[in-house]
Amino acid sequence: AQSVTQLGSHVSVSEGALVLLRCNYSSSVPPYLFWYVQYPNQGLQLLLKYTSAATLVKGINGFEAEFKKSETSFHLTKPSAHMSDAAEYFCAVSRSSNTGNQFYFGTGTSLTVIP
């Protein structure tokens, strides 16, 4: 079975500080991994995805994530937080079946940016 665990349901950082949101996955095969962001009262937007090419993946808005197989992790980082980064972030893994791929999401991490 494939699943993801997001450590920390709430993270607070100061504006300009490093953002680190943690995601660990469990998968019996090499996974496809994704990070999504959700702003209040909106749907989810794709930030970045890992599909077994480069292990360091760059996404939108200055975010990046590194796939570490030895640690089964796919943590999301941004060097310098901006007020506009305040949102909920979801890690997701895709599961293959004979009817296509289904995505399974973590429980989310709410990021607060303190001025």
Next chain:
Amino acid sequence: DAGITQSPRHKVTETGTPVTLRCHQTENHRYMYWYRQDPGHGLRLIHYSYGVKDTDKGEVSDGYSVSRSKTEDFLLTLESATSSQTSVYFCATNRQDNYGYTFGSGTRLTVV
């Protein structure tokens, strides 16, 4: 996303009544999905479709049914609404395997 429209955006209904939520896409994506979002649970897959008239259950399908009679539309029906189905429902589409979902703006459903 402008290519996916969910209707209604908000609905309040009474326990025991049937409710249908609609997802309409103009992306011509093959795959469509219904998720519910609840605090502490993230998003959980209800049902999905891998083509016209081709659907399958997700992890929380009890009490829900779906239909897809054409590529553009994916309907989610709560057969007899219960308070535990109060949630925000999101539709998503996928162009191809592992490409990444595109999400609608959600439907906030309250069952009283």
